[in-house]
Amino acid sequence: MSGTNPKxxxxxxxxxxxxxxxxxxxxxxxxxxxxxxxxxxxxxxPAKVYVEDPKTGECIVNYENCVECxxxxxxxxxxxxxxxxxxxxxxxxxxx
Amino acid sequence: xxxxxxxxxxxxxxxxxxxxxxxAKAGVEVVVLERGEYPGAKNVYGGILFTxxxxxxxxxxxxxxxxxxxxxxxxxxxxxxxxxxxxxxxVAGWRDKPYNHTVTALRGRFDRWFAEQAEAAxxxxxxxxxxxxxxxxxxxxxxxxxxxxxxxxxxxxxxxxEGAQAFLARKxxxxxxxxxxRHMITNVKxxxxxxxxxxxxxxxxxxGEGVAMEYFGEPVKGYFGMGFVxxxxxxxxxxLGLTVHxxxxxxxxxxxxxxxxxxxxxxxxxxxxxxxxxxxxxxxxEYGYNHLPKMTMPGLMLVGDTAGLINGSVYHEGTSLATGSxxxxxxxxxxxKEKGVDIGSREALAPYRAKLxxxxxxxxxKKFRRMPDFFNKYPHILRDYPSHVTRWLADYFTxxxxxxxxxxxxxxxxxxxxxxxWKFATEMLRIGRVVR
Numbered sequence: 314m315s316g317t318n319p320k321x322x323x324x325x326x327x328x329x330x331x332x333x334x335x336x337x338x339x340x341x342x343x344x345x346x347x348x349x350x351x352x353x354x355x356x357x358x359p360a361k362v363y364v365e366d367p368k369t370g371e372c373i374v375n376y377e378n379c380v381e382c383x384x385x386x387x388x389x390x391x392x393x394x395x396x397x398x399x400x401x402x403x404x405x406x407x408x409x
Numbered sequence: 410x411x412x413x414x415x416x417x418x419x420x421x422x423x424x425x426x427x428x429x430x431x432x433a434k435a436g437v438e439v440v441v442l443e444r445g446e447y448p449g450a451k452n453v454y455g456g457i458l459f460t461x462x463x464x465x466x467x468x469x470x471x472x473x474x475x476x477x478x479x480x481x482x483x484x485x486x487x488x489x490x491x492x493x494x495x496x497x498x499x500v501a502g503w504r505d506k507p508y509n510h511t512v513t514a515l516r517g518r519f520d521r522w523f524a525e526q527a528e529a530a531x532x533x534x535x536x537x538x539x540x541x542x543x544x545x546x547x548x549x550x551x552x553x554x555x556x557x558x559x560x561x562x563x564x565x566x567x568x569x570x571e572g573a574q575a576f577l578a579r580k581x582x583x584x585x586x587x588x589x590x591r592h593m594i595t596n597v598k599x600x601x602x603x604x605x606x607x608x609x610x611x612x613x614x615x616x617g618e619g620v621a622m623e624y625f626g627e628p629v630k631g632y633f634g635m636g637f638v639x640x641x642x643x644x645x646x647x648x649l650g651l652t653v654h655x656x657x658x659x660x661x662x663x664x665x666x667x668x669x670x671x672x673x674x675x676x677x678x679x680x681x682x683x684x685x686x687x688x689x690x691x692x693x694x695e696y697g698y699n700h701l702p703k704m705t706m707p708g709l710m711l712v713g714d715t716a717g718l719i720n721g722s723v724y725h726e727g728t729s730l731a732t733g734s735x736x737x738x739x740x741x742x743x744x745x746k747e748k749g750v751d752i753g754s755r756e757a758l759a760p761y762r763a764k765l766x767x768x769x770x771x772x773x774x775k776k777f778r779r780m781p782d783f784f785n786k787y788p789h790i791l792r793d794y795p796s797h798v799t800r801w802l803a804d805y806f807t808x809x810x811x812x813x814x815x816x817x818x819x820x821x822x823x824x825x826x827x828x829x830x831w832k833f834a835t836e837m838l839r840i841g842r843v844v845r
Contacts, residue, residue, distance in 0.1 A: 329687070353657040357657060380688075382691050384656070401536070403451075404450075405446055408644075
């Protein structure tokens with residue numbers, strides 16, 4: 314059943330078509346990220362793009378998962394620098 | 410490319426394409442730049458398309474549009490964990506043209522078709538081109554920078570139909586540099602495939618009929634937002650949205666909310682056995698009338714979501730305001746051209762805001778102007794009322810040997826305890842004032 318009814322974000326992202334850009338369309342100011350006690354982007358991103366590195370405390374940016382909603386830069390404009398991927402790149406919604 | 414076009418439109422969504430069609434039909438040279446590989450590739454919404462403006466734009470071909478179902482039933486539910494109280498409106502006449510101007514549609518299909526209508530009218534639609542910046546000279550927008558290729562394209566007037574994120578409008582100062590967390594609704598949605606007969610049986614629909622169900626309370630665990638279920642031909646769109654502010658407070662993921670909503674006892678059976686086809690997320694700018702951006706500057710106009718044109722309230726209209734504003738932007742340009750005025754000048758673009766005010770676009774937003782601030786100021790209303798009201802009604806209809814008179818007294822006691830009679834009365838008045 315898990316194939317037709319994915320429950321986790323990872324499985325749901327597996328349904329999407331992407332054309333991944335070679336370079337990231339997202340950058341994170343690591344010092345400001347580390348200083349943020351809440352780090353809401355870790356759960357507010359619906360595509361789990363942002364993951365905290367347990368060793369360094371830095372923010373790993375899995376930009377290739379991005380579904381381009383823009384929630385992250387509304388959550389943390391002080392350290393998330395998000396802009397659209399280059400034309401034709403990124404997620405391709407079939408239904409929307 | 411140092412060629413100068415008359416009008417350049419950023420974004421092939423409903424707002425940009427409406428403007429493109431109206432301008433192209435009038436013989437204006439118009440170019441649309443869309444960052445997706447095809448129109449609709451980046452476009453997400455709940456699932457209801459309002460069509461009254463489309464009838465003005467593409468009346469000849471509207472019958473061929475890839476709509477899913479005519480919405481003949483609308484339902485507004487207050488949802489608690491194990492119970493629901495709903496207002497359910499079903500009008501058989503809405504299954505006939507013009508379908509109450511309310512249909513379900515999937516944007517990947519509709520936006521592509523709509524952009525084809527713009528091309529048929531003579532507009533040029535370039536896909537796979539992302540506008541990375543506006544070119545401003547002497548306080549006037551004179552063109553755009555395009556990726557890939559770092560090209561510049563110039564135009565007498567640029568219409569930004571960029572969408573909810575409004576990067577370009579923010580960059581040139583038509584709105585504040587950061588989007589407001591309390592007014593941006595972040596949404597998540599799944600499209601779940603089901604055979605048409607199953608959908609019609611489950612939702613009590615005839616062939617071709619559809620339903621729009623919206624739920625307050627439990628889908629968003631009492632935060633400022635709502636859940637929705639819309640029926641397509643052979644799929645169901647199910648999702649929810651809440652303010653970014655509240656999502657941060659919740660410490661949960663949107664997918665946690667969605668899975669919780671899908672598994673509520675009143676919802677579960679609607680989607681049972683279906684196959685998830687797509688997962689999507691999107692922002693909706695619900696600033697409300699009192700917090701709209703500046704709509705123009707020399708050389709630039711904002712339309713649709715970029716301009717914050719969303720009637721949240723109980724209507725949840727976005728596409729009609731998008732198409733309406735696109736048409737009015739085109740009309741503004743055409744009138745200036747008629748008069749022989751420079752179509753990007755301050756003078757030429759000035760009437761646009763007044764046109765929006767005189768149309769349903771801002772009339773409707775003005776009527777509900779207090780709403781976004783109201784729910785932000787009194788968050789307990791969306792948090793507590795769905796739970797209270799459904800419990801009071803559940804109590805009222807609970808059958809046992811308690812006398813009906815005692816049941817009523819019990820409910821009054823609950824209202825007194827849960828809220829207080831005086832507070833309940835004043836809050837009802839307040840809610841009444843907000844929607845009046």
